[in-house]
Amino acid sequence: MMLNHDPYYNRTKMWNASRDIPTFSLILSSAAAKDGEKHVDHYLHKGLLTKVVGVDELSRWMNVSNADLRRTFSQYLRAASEGIDEWGKSSFRGLPNSYLDNETFYAGTVVPVLHYCMGGLTIDANGKVLDRSRNVIPGLYAAGEVTGGVHGDNRLGGNSLLECTVFGKIIGNSIPIRSRESHQVGKLNSTGIIPEAEAKSLKTVTVSDLAEHNRSNNCWIAIHGYVYDLTDFAEEHPGGAESIHGLCGKIGTKDFDAIHSENILDDFDDAKVGRIAQWLLVSAA
Numbered sequence: 001m002m003l004n005h006d007p008y009y010n011r012t013k014m015w016n017a018s019r020d021i022p023t024f025s026l027i028l029s030s031a032a033a034k035d036g037e038k039h040v041d042h043y044l045h046k047g048l049l050t051k052v053v054g055v056d057e058l059s060r061w062m063n064v065s066n067a068d069l070r071r072t073f074s075q076y077l078r079a080a081s082e083g084i085d086e087w088g089k090s091s092f093r094g095l096p097n098s099y100l101d102n103e104t105f106y107a108g109t110v111v112p113v114l115h116y117c118m119g120g121l122t123i124d125a126n127g128k129v130l131d132r133s134r135n136v137i138p139g140l141y142a143a144g145e146v147t148g149g150v151h152g153d154n155r156l157g158g159n160s161l162l163e164c165t166v167f168g169k170i171i172g173n174s175i176p177i178r179s180r181e182s183h184q185v186g187k188l189n190s191t192g193i194i195p196e197a198e199a200k201s202l203k204t205v206t207v208s209d210l211a212e213h214n215r216s217n218n219c220w221i222a223i224h225g226y227v228y229d230l231t232d233f234a235e236e237h238p239g240g241a242e243s244i245h246g247l248c249g250k251i252g253t254k255d256f257d258a259i260h261s262e263n264i265l266d267d268f269d270d271a272k273v274g275r276i277a278q279w280l281l282v283s284a285a
Contacts, residue, residue: 029105
């Protein structure tokens with residue numbers, strides 16, 4: 001829908017790469033931002049949203065006419081009071097303050113991106129990849145967005161993850177995998193192997209100690225009471241290294257909770273440096 005203004009795209013369903021990519025402004029009122037507070041806080045932290053106060057500042061940020069903005073907001077508020085707008089919209093959640101000069105807006109720029117590919121490798125019901133003659137290619141499996149034909153011409157939103165899970169499980173159950181040799185991480189003493197939890201005594205890290213590790217090449221972050229050295233992990237972070245680097249030397253529990261569940265931290269025991277001193281005091285209380 002974002003590209004339907006372009007005749008070439010409407011005719012071919014392909015974007016002409018020589019043309020400027022259109023951009024759009026996403027504007028949230030303070031009420032709308034409150035509804036999605038966790039996400040808004042995260043996007044503010046990443047610099048994807050900007051907080052602006054009043055319609056005058058918003059018009060400067062958008063580089064559009066102040067009068068046009070005021071007229072648009074007034075029309076929208078009037079339609080909300082009447083219960084329907086000119087396009088048939090009848091739900092008006094998150095309305096801006098009628099006194100626009102006191103309203104706090106959260107503004108961001110939206111651009112078209114490749115969200116999901118419908119085409120890809122042809123697979124059978126067992127996830128085996130087929131050649132052009134629809135014969136199975138021995139030893140080759142595929143699951144997820146690299147495959148095509150599972151959803152037809154378009155997919156229901158959210159079903160991409162379901163596709164990955166279903167075919168990933170089918171393939172995983174059908175491929176013979178050599179069992180891993182069980183082992184226990186730790187160090188040896190005269191009695192044998194000492195589990196890592198016993199071998200590694202976690203130290204107490206003060207807030208000032210934490211603050212000294214505030215660089216991209218020396219990055220400690222406190223999350224849920226524990227301090228982690230995430231220096232090496234930052235470049236591997238799916239959300240980008242900037243999200244990690246912005247929290248170096250700080251307590252990042254709130255930012256972490258906005259996106260992740262706490263059990264993800266189980267995979268980072270080897271990066272655990274110690275417990276934050278303030279957390280010990282809070283826990284004892």
